[in-house]
Amino acid sequence: MSRRRRHASNPFVEPDLPITPMLDMSFQLLAFFLMTFNPTPTEGHLDVTLPKRDGGPSTKLPDPFTTDEAEEFTIRVEADDKGDVGSVSISVGKEGGGVDVPGKGREARTNLFKDLQNRLAAAKNDHAERNKSTGESKPFVPPKIKLELANELNFKIVIAIMDESNRAGYPTVAPALKDDKK
Amino acid sequence: MSHGSVEKCEPNMTPMLDLVLQLVMFFMLCANFIAEDVNATIKLPTALQARPLDKAEDRVIFLNVDKEGKVLPNTRGITVPLTNRIMVANYMKDQAAFDDGLKKRAAEKGKPEPPPSLVVLRAHEDCKYEKIANIMLGCQEAGFPRIQFRAIVGTSK
Numbered sequence: 001m002s003r004r005r006r007h008a009s010n011p012f013v014e015p016d017l018p019i020t021p022m023l024d025m026s027f028q029l030l031a032f033f034l035m036t037f038n039p040t041p042t043e044g045h046l047d048v049t050l051p052k053r054d055g056g057p058s059t060k061l062p063d064p065f066t067t068d069e070a071e072e073f074t075i076r077v078e079a080d081d082k083g084d085v086g087s088v089s090i091s092v093g094k095e096g097g098g099v100d101v102p103g104k105g106r107e108a109r110t111n112l113f114k115d116l117q118n119r120l121a122a123a124k125n126d127h128a129e130r131n132k133s134t135g136e137s138k139p140f141v142p143p144k145i146k147l148e149l150a151n152e153l154n155f156k157i158v159i160a161i162m163d164e165s166n167r168a169g170y171p172t173v174a175p176a177l178k179d180d181k182k
Numbered sequence: 183m184s185h186g187s188v189e190k191c192e193p194n195m196t197p198m199l200d201l202v203l204q205l206v207m208f209f210m211l212c213a214n215f216i217a218e219d220v221n222a223t224i225k226l227p228t229a230l231q232a233r234p235l236d237k238a239e240d241r242v243i244f245l246n247v248d249k250e251g252k253v254l255p256n257t258r259g260i261t262v263p264l265t266n267r268i269m270v271a272n273y274m275k276d277q278a279a280f281d282d283g284l285k286k287r288a289a290e291k292g293k294p295e296p297p298p299s300l301v302v303l304r305a306h307e308d309c310k311y312e313k314i315a316n317i318m319l320g321c322q323e324a325g326f327p328r329i330q331f332r333a334i335v336g337t338s339k
Binding site: 019020022023026027029030033034037039041042043044045046047048050083149150151152153154155156157158159160162163166167175176177 | 195196198199202203205206209210212226227228229230231232233234235302305306307308309310311312314315318322327329330331332333334335
């Protein structure tokens, strides 16, 4: 009777949405994702230029080491007994020998970085002077770097050397094994 | 003071529920269960010059290399660790057959030939370079000249 009277006075029925179970479920989901949240560090990539191999399929790609205009630096890296840098030497072109970079380990890498920066600055100056004397405006192409690496070097050291070469202004770095003379 | 006029006191749950659902949404989007064929046990080296990945790459083959230089099993056909160059070359030749199929299909449709798949090496930082070089040689022999090293993007101090 009273019900009928309420309906008569208020024709709209107020919907009662049960929020509590939804909130429970949401909290459970939240707790799950909070506990499984494991942000991974950002990964990036370093491009690798493969050295030319006789008869290999990679000859389809342009080989930076056979072009005449691109100068080439060869960096030879020996390993110490921990897999770090034992000694480093740099040579220009395909000539043997090379100039030793002083130091070992991190010190050698820092000196190599400075040496590469100085060599790049000198190469840029030479290029500018050549352009001036010939009256041409050829763009500057940074020399390529070929790494001849000892077998026992740790991968993180190889990455560090490639990274420092890139930072010094050399975009093309080709890592190869020291004993692999092909 | 009448007992009949007790008012119901309920907290307003709606903003709280909104917030909770937004948090749930955030964590759901961040949860990256099987994004790539990567192995979390491998400790990657750090590089300042490591660049973000190119999303335009059609096909990428991930090779996870552990400390001993073994290519670890993945969801794309590697069932046992690959321990030498010949095993890597054989696996990569199987992958090359898939690439050839793509090339054939592109040729039938008159589309330009797709480039060979990109090989991404995710190698442990303490792995000896000789092992990495052998894996790269195996890839090169199978016809995969495009190789990238994965590294954690470092920040300058």
